[in-house]
Amino acid sequence: MPVTDLHGLFLHELRDLYSAESQIIKALPKMITAASDSKLKEALTEHLLVTKKQLARLDTIGEEFDFKISGHECQGIKGIITEAEETLKEIKDAATKDAAIIVSAQRVEHYEMAAYGGAVAFAKEMDHAEAAGLLETTLKEEGDADKALSGLAQGGMFSEGLNQTAIKD
Amino acid sequence: MPVTDLHGLFLHELRDLYSAESQIIKALPKMITAASDSKLKEALTEHLLVTKKQLARLDTIGEEFDFKISGHECQGIKGIITEAEETLKEIKDAATKDAAIIVSAQRVEHYEMAAYGGAVAFAKEMDHAEAAGLLETTLKEEGDADKALSGLAQGGMFSEGLNQTAIKD
Numbered sequence: 001m002p003v004t005d006l007h008g009l010f011l012h013e014l015r016d017l018y019s020a021e022s023q024i025i026k027a028l029p030k031m032i033t034a035a036s037d038s039k040l041k042e043a044l045t046e047h048l049l050v051t052k053k054q055l056a057r058l059d060t061i062g063e064e065f066d067f068k069i070s071g072h073e074c075q076g077i078k079g080i081i082t083e084a085e086e087t088l089k090e091i092k093d094a095a096t097k098d099a100a101i102i103v104s105a106q107r108v109e110h111y112e113m114a115a116y117g118g119a120v121a122f123a124k125e126m127d128h129a130e131a132a133g134l135l136e137t138t139l140k141e142e143g144d145a146d147k148a149l150s151g152l153a154q155g156g157m158f159s160e161g162l163n164q165t166a167i168k169d
Numbered sequence: 170m171p172v173t174d175l176h177g178l179f180l181h182e183l184r185d186l187y188s189a190e191s192q193i194i195k196a197l198p199k200m201i202t203a204a205s206d207s208k209l210k211e212a213l214t215e216h217l218l219v220t221k222k223q224l225a226r227l228d229t230i231g232e233e234f235d236f237k238i239s240g241h242e243c244q245g246i247k248g249i250i251t252e253a254e255e256t257l258k259e260i261k262d263a264a265t266k267d268a269a270i271i272v273s274a275q276r277v278e279h280y281e282m283a284a285y286g287g288a289v290a291f292a293k294e295m296d297h298a299e300a301a302g303l304l305e306t307t308l309k310e311e312g313d314a315d316k317a318l319s320g321l322a323q324g325g326m327f328s329e330g331l332n333q334t335a336i337k338d
Contacts, residue, residue, distance in 0.1 A: 076248045
């Protein structure tokens with residue numbers, strides 16, 4: 001679909017995010033199965049629930065602007081998920097696999113932070129207050145998910161030091 | 170190449186980043202040509218120079234650890250660049266194209282922030298102080314580039330409001 005103005009680009013970005021969230025919902029259960037650390041499994045499981053709510057928010061925005069939000073394929077998230085799955089195939093030991101899941105999931109979160117950040121800026125620029133509010137809620141959740149993953153990786157309060165475990169193996 | 174421990178995953182991440190930077194060096198000139206706003210062209214041109222230095226830092230780390238850093242293909246950045254190029258093809262007007270370039274470039278920066286963030290954490294975990302220092306320098310540059318792009322998009326001191334221009338078209 002040709003994009004002729006900022007509103008068209010905004011809708012394009014929403015379609016991209018809708019596809020991204022849909023792909024993440026399909027990929028997360030595989031990551032949860034591949035993870036060993038109970039806190040990591042828990043964080044990913046919690047994020048799967050949050051992601052489903054984020055998809056529902058995009059549906060709400062799609063209805064507000066009366067356009068078909070599905071049908072586009074987000075190439076960015078597709079590449080990031082392909083990469084994550086290929087990396088995991090190369091790893092045998094559990095602790096290193098957990099470390100790889102964390103850095104892969106952080107790539108996903110950062111992609112979404114960039115994309116939602118842009119969508120929020122576009123929504124505000126065009127005074128779409130309701131859409132901006134919904135998108136900002138998701139943007140904050142993606143930032144929180146990224147910080148929680150950093151906490152797990154760096155041996156903070158959510159972790160007993162996943163990376164140290166990998167070194168010891 | 171199978172990854173058997175955190176050190177192996179660290180080398181895998183460095184290979185991924187080496188490919189990412191190489192792909193970005195090839196893609197940026199096309200983005201510079203596609204951009205219209207002079208400040209955006211300038212920011213991308215400056216970032217191309219910075220990216221070449223970042224690639225050289227990865228070469229230095231590759232020499233330190235005596236492994237072949239080239240030869241891997243980063244699927245994440247490949248997807249993000251493909252997406253950026255496909256999006257630009259759908260847009261005719263200059264101001265909307267500039268807005269799309271900004272949000273695409275921010276996806277690239279965020280991918281790198283996540284990947285360098287992970288690599289820094291791994292390097293520190295294994296007490297590779299020199300590598301950690303080099304990677305942290307790049308991580309900071311990626312964050313700065315992302316902020317500069319936000320400044321351009323939101324009509325800050327580097328911009329006269331690119332998004333407003335798109336609305337007016």
